[in-house]
Amino acid sequence: MTTKNGDHLIQKPRKNPLRWPIIIALALVYIWAFSGVPFTGFKETAGQIMKSIMAGIFSPDWGYVYLPEGEDLLRGLLDTLAISILGTVISAVLCIPFAFWSARNMSKYRPISGSGKIMLSFIRTFPEIIMAILFIKAVGPGSFAGVLALGLHSIGMLGKLFADDIENIDFGPSEALLASGATRMQQLWFAVLPQVLPGFLNYTLYRFEINVRSATILGVIGAGGIGTPLIFALSTRSWPRVGIILLGIVVMITVIDLISGYVRKKLV
Template identity: 45%
Template sequence: MNNNTTKLPVQKPKNTKLRIRFLLVLLFLSGLYIVALISTDFDVRASSASSLETLKRMFIDPIIDPSLYSEYPMYIGYMLETIAIAYAGLSIAAILAIPVGFLAARNMAKKYSYIGKAILNAIRAIPELIFAIIFVAAVGMGPYAGVLAISINSIGMLGKLYAEVIESIDMQKVDAIKASGGNRIQAMWYGVLPQVLPEFSSYAIYRFEIDVRASTVLGIVGAGGIGAPLLLATNQRNWEDVGMILIVVIIFVSLIDYISGYIRKRIV
């Protein structure tokens, strides 16, 4: 048996063009950064307090100074209002996103699924802060505007996730129900919903975590919650109040993350 094999010469790929393109892109980006640094005004307003003093007032004094403890119940109340805004907005969105999700699913809406996808894309393209500004101007300042902003924005994300869940179901179960004489409603009730409801619930709970954080920011534009006191305390350089608000937010968000994570594990 002849073990002699002819070795073909291995040619290294010509990467000269690739290097030239990389250098051109690098030069272009470097030029953009240089222009941005030259044209940006970095005039920072000086503060009489040092950075260490500010950090001490924000994260140490609210813990060790007993005279500040009386302010915590007020900020806890604002945080509970923030959680209520997120919960109300999510409750609306979790229900309204179901028909939109079915409309956007290819295996349900068929050729009309592009309508649902277009609706969801349009909603997701607008941040909840913009929705909050619009609803504050429409219905006035307060939690109602925050609930509307959270609900509309959550429909866009939940609807997309719902559609992906619906598209991944086992259609053989649905076809079996139809083949045995079941109508369209029975196929939906017994074939589709039992497959999608656990994941729908899991995604809705996960979205609640996001909505709590979003509701914290929406108060800045007057949509209720703890954002308005945070903005006011920051503008007044009242760092003790800023620290207390941040501590309350961190504690509540951490608790919600832990509880929702536990619930999602039990559901899925």
């Protein structure tokens, strides 16, 4: 567009014609959502409980950190850590076939990789807590059920990330090896593996960070870890103990994030 004296005018971006319908629809959704929330009817004691929780958190029950006869904070945290380590390793191994199955460049036909992707997203949407409930039925309550639940659930995310990585590999080295007479195994070992390994390790560590957080809540339903004593302390209202457990969880996760972040930075 040009005016009389030849200056160029920049046209204003045109507004989306669907703007108002979208805004009205969003407003209706929000009215529905907020009107259904019973914001009234808090326990009158909420303020008091909040105060005692704060008091408990700032004067933690240090005696709980280590008890000679067991069932203390350190052992609970160690249990949580062990659950997440084993769960992560199990899923990192099990997801490799799934990743190759659902990587688009590994199979000739699209439905094959497509079915793999659907399988992975099905596993991903199945909550780990529900998986843990199922495994508790099989192996009884305890940490092992938690390990199995995390191991199975993490396949969903790791498999997807690994598959994305495999889809991005460069086939040049593979072809060069094939031209010089390498077998299929040798191609995988010397051309594919070196390209995907750093990514695999990176995602596995990332998933490990997530799994440590998940493992802290598995105890809520009796699948081992620090969650069990936490729920117990919450229901008996022993706030100093809740305080020390929360403190322990925060410290453990922060330390693990730091270590894992450092290793991942070195990997990439």
